[in-house]
Every structure is written in structure tokens, then in C-alpha cells.
Amino acid sequence: MFYRAIRLCSSVVVIGVSYLPKDHALHIEVNQHLTKEEQQELLTCIKHMWSTEVDLTPFYNQFTDGPLQPIIQKRKGLHLVLDSSIYECLIKTIIGQQLNISFAATLEQRLVQLAGEEINYKGMCLPVFPDPEKVASLCYEDLQKLQFNRRKAEYIIDISRLIVEGKLDLEGLMGCSEEEVMEKLLPLRGIGRWTVECVLLFGMGKPDLLPAADIGLRNAIAHVFELDQKPSEEEVRKLGEQWKPYRSYVTFYLWDAITEQKIKKKQI
DNA sequence: AACCAGGTACCTA
DNA sequence: TAGGTACATGGT
Numbered sequence: 140m141f142y143r144a145i146r147l148c149s150s151v152v153v154i155g156v157s158y159l160p161k162d163h164a165l166h167i168e169v170n171q172h173l174t175k176e177e178q179q180e181l182l183t184c185i186k187h188m189w190s191t192e193v194d195l196t197p198f199y200n201q202f203t204d205g206p207l208q209p210i211i212q213k214r215k216g217l218h219l220v221l222d223s224s225i226y227e228c229l230i231k232t233i234i235g236q237q238l239n240i241s242f243a244a245t246l247e248q249r250l251v252q253l254a255g256e257e258i259n260y261k262g263m264c265l266p267v268f269p270d271p272e273k274v275a276s277l278c279y280e281d282l283q284k285l286q287f288n289r290r291k292a293e294y295i296i297d298i299s300r301l302i303v304e305g306k307l308d309l310e311g312l313m314g315c316s317e318e319e320v321m322e323k324l325l326p327l328r329g330i331g332r333w334t335v336e337c338v339l340l341f342g343m344g345k346p347d348l349l350p351a352a353d354i355g356l357r358n359a360i361a362h363v364f365e366l367d368q369k370p371s372e373e374e375v376r377k378l379g380e381q382w383k384p385y386r387s388y389v390t391f392y393l394w395d396a397i398t399e400q401k402i403k404k405k406q407i
Numbered sequence: 408a409a410c411c412a413g414g415t416a417c418c419t420a
Numbered sequence: 421t422a423g424g425t426a427c428a429t430g431g432t
Binding site: 232235240291329355357 | 412416
């Protein structure tokens with residue numbers, strides 16, 4: 140069982156999620172009474188965030204052998220886990236650019252403390268990511284004080300302001316194709332190809348993205364394929380050709396594998 | 408003690 | 421167009 144605080148239109152709801160193996164289903168517990176509309180909104184959000192509607196069978200059938208088979212087999216049943224909004228995903232991805240994940244997590248937490256909310260529930264502190272409105276109201280120095288570099292502070296606040304001004308409709312991208320999303324986001328300062336790929340994958344749940352420049356992915360590939368050097372971005376794209384149309388899932392499983400490996404290393 | 412980190416924009420030639 | 425560099429700081 141784990142807990143999350145989720146922002147609906149009307150309020151923030153705390154949910155407890157557990158997996159019921161017998162029914163192959165998720166059990167959701169809610170901390171407050173919800174109207175029919177809120178229940179519907181929450182359900183849609185949960186289905187999206189945990190990719191519950193995706194059938195992984197064809198993915199597994201495509202990787203019955205080869206170097207990826209063991210790490211995929213080991214994680215059978217693992218679905219994509221997405222952020223609760225495209226906005227949250229985009230800002231977190233920008234924060235994570237070039238930084239080791241632990242420092243990136245620290246910066247995320249500081250942003251939540253400054254502009255978002257932290258809900259206390261059963262002794263846990265559950266983060267709620269801030270709205271664009273709240274971030275747009277900050278000044279660059281506010282984020283610099285949290286040890287964001289100047290440029291990153293500008294990217295994050297400027298993008299939030301575009302949304303508030305109605306010049307950028309991030310959540311409206313949900314219905315768009317990958318190409319359309321790329322065209323809309325790439326011109327914005329602070330957003331490069333890797334960032335858009337991450338948003339398509341971890342914000343929108345598109346099944347066939349390969350953030351080939353990603354250092355974690357490159358490390359994971361070097362490890363799984365027993366290469367003596369990290370593959371270049373181009374080499375990753377070339378290799379990834381054969382993973383179509385499930386490159387997002389390969390990416391996700393490789394990230395999970397490399398994270399697990401790091402944890403093991405720490406324990407030794 | 409360097410060097411790298413789930414990149415990107417910016418500067419120079 | 422191409423190639424080098426700053427960024428802000430924690431981890432190894």
C-alpha cells in the first residue's frame with residue numbers, strides 16, 4: 140500500500156493504492172467523501188497515471204529472447220507510472236536536466252515546499268505539485284535561493300507564465316500526436332529534444348518514445364549489453380529501432396533496472 | 408580531488 | 421554548422 144495526494148479540479152484528495160493479485164486489480168482508498176463527478180475525475184486520473192488500460196502481452200511477446208529478456212521478464216506486470224499532469228512532468232524534467240537524480244529530487248521538494256503543498260496524512264508527508272499560477276507568481280531570485288541555476292529558474296517561471304497568459308495549453312496536448320507536441324514545445328527556451336521525449340513518455344504515456352540522450356538509459360544499455368563504453372545518442376537510436384513500437388516500455392524497464400542496480404550497490 | 412550527473416542555451420570561429 | 425563551455429551542487 141502506498142499513498143499519494145492528487146489535485147482534482149475542486150480539491151486535493153489523498154488516495155491509498157494497493158494491488159489485489161487475485162483480481163489483478165488496484166484497490167483505491169480515499170480520505171474523504173467525493174461527489175460522483177469527483178469520483179469520475181479521480182478514476183480517470185488513476186487509470187492514466189498507472190497505465191492500467193494498457194495490455195502488455197504483445198510487448199512481452201516481442202522480447203522472448205535477447206539481452207533485454209531477463210530484465211523484462213523479471214519486471215513482468217510493471218506498467219508505466221506517469222506524473223499527474225503534463226505540467227508537473229515538464230517542470231520536473233527541466234529540473235532534472237543535467238543533475239544527478241538525488242539533487243534533482245531535492246530541488247523538486249524545495250519547489251513543492253515553496254509553491255506547492257505538503258499534506259500530512261497518517262504520519263506521512265505527501266507532496267502536491269504547485270499549479271502554474273503559483274509558479275508564475277514567483278520571481279527568478281526565489282528559485283535561485285533554492286539553488287536552482289539562473290537559467291533554469293527562468294525556464295520554469297517563463298513557461299509557467301506562458302500557461303497563465305493562455306499562450307501555452309500543455310494539458311491540451313494530450314490529444315496531440317508526438318510530432319505536434321514536438322513542434323509546440325521544442326521552440327520554448329529550456330526545452331530540448333530529450334525533455335519533450337520525457338514529457339511524451341512520463342507525462343502523456345505514449346508507448347514508443349526513446350529519450351536516447353538520457354545518461355541513465357545509456358548507462359543501462361552499456362550494462363545490459365555488456366559494452367565497454369556508453370553508447371552515443373545515435374547508437375541508442377539505432378539500437379532502439381528494433382524495440383518499436385514499445386520503446387517507452389524498454390526505456391522504463393531499463394531505468395528500473397539501473398535504479399535497482401544502484402540500490403544494490405549501496406547496500407554492499 | 409577531480410569528474411560526472413536522467414541537457415540546454417549560448418558563445419565563438 | 422560545428423565545436424566548446426557555463427550552469428549549481430551533490431555524489432563517487
